[in-house]
Every structure is written in C-alpha cells, then in structure tokens.
Amino acid sequence: MEPTKRMTLRVLLAAAFALTAVTSHADEKKITLGFAQVGAESAWRTANTVSIKSAAKEAGINLKFSDAQQKQENQIKAIRSYIAQKVDVIAFSPVVESGWEPVLTEAKAAGIPVILTDRSIDVKDQSLYTTMIGSDFLEEGRRAGKWLEDRYRNDAGPINIVELQGTVGSAPANDRHAGLMEVIKNDPKFKIIASQSGDFTLAGGKQVMEAFVKTYGKQMNVVYAHNDDMALGAIQAMEEAGMKPGKDVSVVSFDATHGGFQAMVAGKINVDVECSPLLGPQLMTAVKDLVAGKQLPKRIVTNETVFPQSVAAQIMPQRKY
Ligand code: GYE
Numbered sequence: 001m002e003p004t005k006r007m008t009l010r011v012l013l014a015a016a017f018a019l020t021a022v023t024s025h026a027d028e029k030k031i032t033l034g035f036a037q038v039g040a041e042s043a044w045r046t047a048n049t050v051s052i053k054s055a056a057k058e059a060g061i062n063l064k065f066s067d068a069q070q071k072q073e074n075q076i077k078a079i080r081s082y083i084a085q086k087v088d089v090i091a092f093s094p095v096v097e098s099g100w101e102p103v104l105t106e107a108k109a110a111g112i113p114v115i116l117t118d119r120s121i122d123v124k125d126q127s128l129y130t131t132m133i134g135s136d137f138l139e140e141g142r143r144a145g146k147w148l149e150d151r152y153r154n155d156a157g158p159i160n161i162v163e164l165q166g167t168v169g170s171a172p173a174n175d176r177h178a179g180l181m182e183v184i185k186n187d188p189k190f191k192i193i194a195s196q197s198g199d200f201t202l203a204g205g206k207q208v209m210e211a212f213v214k215t216y217g218k219q220m221n222v223v224y225a226h227n228d229d230m231a232l233g234a235i236q237a238m239e240e241a242g243m244k245p246g247k248d249v250s251v252v253s254f255d256a257t258h259g260g261f262q263a264m265v266a267g268k269i270n271v272d273v274e275c276s277p278l279l280g281p282q283l284m285t286a287v288k289d290l291v292a293g294k295q296l297p298k299r300i301v302t303n304e305t306v307f308p309q310s311v312a313a314q315i316m317p318q319r320k321y
Contacts, residue, residue, distance in 0.1 A: 141179015
C-alpha cells in the first residue's frame with residue numbers, strides 16, 4: 001500500500017474506534033436508586049444521609065432521595081412514587097419494624113428489588129427484600145449490658161436504671177432494650193425503674209429526663225439512652241437540676257458520634273456503644289451488584305465496637321462522624 005493510503009486507513013480506523021467508544025458509553029444506562037430516609041432526627045442520621053449522598057455521587061448512581069420526617073406513611077408514599085417512576089432499585093431505612101407488606105408487595109410485583117439499610121423489618125415473606133445492610137442492635141444492647149455488669153460487679157445494688165427509648169416500634173429501640181434485658185434479667189440487682197421514648201432526639205431526651213429527675217431524683221443510678229442525642233438532652237436536664245451526669249449517675253449511650261465523644265471526654269457519658277452510619281459505600285456496591293445480576297447475602301452486618309470513657313480522648317481525633 002502507498003504511504004498516503006496507509007495513512008488514510010489509519011485515520012479511518014482511529015475514527016471508527018472513537019465512535020464505538022462513544023456509543024458504548026452512551027449505551028451504559030445510569031442506575032437510578034430511590035432512597036427513602038427516616039428523617040433528620042439525630043447526628044447519626046445526618047451522617048448517614050451525607051454518606052449515602054456522597055457514595056451515590058462517587059459511584060455514578062442517580063439518587064432520588066426523600067426524608068420521611070420519622071413518619072412511616074411518608075416513607076410508604078416515597079416508595080410508591082419510586083415504583084411509579086420505575087427506578088432500578090429501591091433502598092430505605094424503615095422507621096418502624098411492622099406494616100411493610102403491602103408496599104413491598106407492590107415493589108415486588110413491579111419487579112423492583114428492595115434493599116434495607118440500617119433498620120430491619122418484621123415480615124413473614126423474606127422475599128420482599130433482597131438484603132439488609134446495617135448494625136446488629138441486639139448485640140449492641142448486650143454490649144451495653146455487659147459493660148453495666150462489669151461496672152457494678154462489686155456493688156450489692158439495687159442498681160436503678162432509667163431508660164430513654166428510641167422511636168417506638170423501631171428496630172434499634174426494640175433490640176437495644178432486648179439486648180440489655182438478655183444480660184441483666186438473671187441479676188435481680190438491676191432494675192429498670194422507668195422507661196419512656198424520647199424519639200431519638202435531643203429535645204425528646206431532655207424532656208423525658210426532666211420528668212425522671214423530678215420523680216426519681218437520687219434513686220437513679222444509670223441512664224440507659226438509646227442514642228447520643230437523647231443522652232446529651234438527658235445530661236442537660238440533669239445539670240439543670242444540679243446533678244453530675246457521669247458521676248452521680250452513669251450514662252450509657254449508643255452511636256459514638258462526635259457529640260457523644262465530647263461528652264465522654266468531659267466525663268459525662270461513661271460508655272458509648274458504637275453504631276456506624278457510614279453505610280453509603282456498602283449500599284452502592286450492593287446496588288451495582290444487584291443490577292449486574294449478582295446474588296447478595298441476605299444480611300450484611302456492620303463492624304462495630306464499644307468505647308469506654310477511658311479511651312475517648314485518644315480515639316476522638318480518628319472519628320469520622
Ligand atoms: O442510633 C439513632 C438514629 O437507626 C441506628 O437512628 C439508627 C438510629 C441511631 O436516630 O441516633
């Protein structure tokens with residue numbers, strides 16, 4: 001072949017290659033994920049939302065996001081709208097455990113797979129969701145119970161516990177309570193003298209604690225708060241009543257957020273059981289795997305630990321939420 005012809009051929013080949021590259025890229029459909037969030041009730045939740053939004057961006061996934069303001073009916077509405085919009089995958093963090101069959105049956109009939117994150121649900125038909133990514137709240141409750149057993153090992157008791165529960169009917173509230181009970185039920189010196197929901201918020205925790213302080217005062221030995229926001233609210237209520245949280249009363253909390261760590265360093269929370277909100281990257285991997293037709297494990301459990309007050313100052317700089 002003459003050099004000029006060879007040259008033209010080369011140019012033509014290169015152009016053809018470039019064209020295929022462009023078309024195949026355009027053919028690659030962007031995955032759309034509909035995510036129905038619980039709300040913005042706590043520092044944990046804020047970190048969870050940031051994690052999901054930034055992981056979706058990073059993974060090149062088109063995210064439709066809704067905030068249910070802690071109301072199941074809002075979440076159901078959001079899921080229905082994702083079904084109507086024919087998204088590729090639906091994920092949600094269920095406010096409460098019960099009542100999901102109807103809407104999940106609709107998703108299944110539409111052929112849209114559902115992933116649960118953070119909180120689990122109570123359904124007979126396990127085929128209504130593909131996988132559940134999140135913490136083991138029962139184990140978290142047990143961990144807190146074991147810390148209490150150790151702390152009061154040489155104390156004859158009674159050890160009076162007041163409990164600030166999370167949202168009524170939610171998996172973390174149910175299981176953090178059940179996990180504690182499992183550990184202390186055989187030791188009669190531990191008594192839960194009062195238990196009420198503060199809805200996982202700082203204001204809720206403070207309000208419930210104000211009432212507990214008035215009714216039980218010095219009788220209280222332990223505040224068992226289902227999250228840091230409520231623990232921080234309870235601390236305010238105790239301080240306003242002239243008590244010394246962390247000293248007069250042990251404060252046990254969950255999440256291990258920055259706020260929780262700060263209170264530990266200040267000596268006001270005695271132990272914080274870790275619960276990680278950074279579920280975004282794992283969720284996006286699961287979404288991509290699902291769309292690629294891969295089989296997912298039914299349960300993906302987050303790795304977590306317990307932070308006693310004694311390690312708080314040293315660990316705090318490494319915390320990411
Ligand atoms: O502990 C609390 C949040 O579901 C694990 O919800 C989550 C809980 C978390 O409001 O802070």
